[in-house]
Amino acid sequence: MKYKTEYLTFNTPTKRAFVNITSNVRKIVEDSEIKEGLCLVNAMHITASIFINDNESGLHEDFDKWLEELAPHAPAAQYKHNETGEDNADAHLKRQIMGREVIVAITHGKLDFGPWEQIFYGEFDGRRNKRVLVKVIGE
Secondary structure (H helix, E strand, O other), X not given: OEEEEEEEEEOOOOOOEEEEOHHHHHXXXXXXXXXXXXXEEEEOOOOEEEEEEOOOHHHHHHHHHHHHHHOOOOOHHHOOHXXXXXXXXXXXXXXXXXXXXXXXXXXXXXXXXXXXXXXXXXXXXXXXXXXXEEEEEEO
């Protein structure tokens, strides 16, 4: 069995953002030379997410609005976590909703997606460096 591990780093200029990382992951898979296997993509920070969906800006705006309604940033005092001096409790909740990682099959050396599927990095407490693990395993 072969494997390849790489890390991507993101530092979004805004508190919340959705970044399409499909091309980054696709390049890592191609460089791995693995023809059949799995690709794990994992957000390595508890206020960031990895998810698969459509690359459509209106949908991303809908996600942002929906998440803010479910876990609004303000007022910060509504969250026990923020009593520790943090102000990012909402970001932890948003990450929990959107997920920690995805696993995509590799078939014939390529990510095996359904129609319109793309991989996204979701940032909910940005403006600092955060890492994403990409691990490719297979033959």
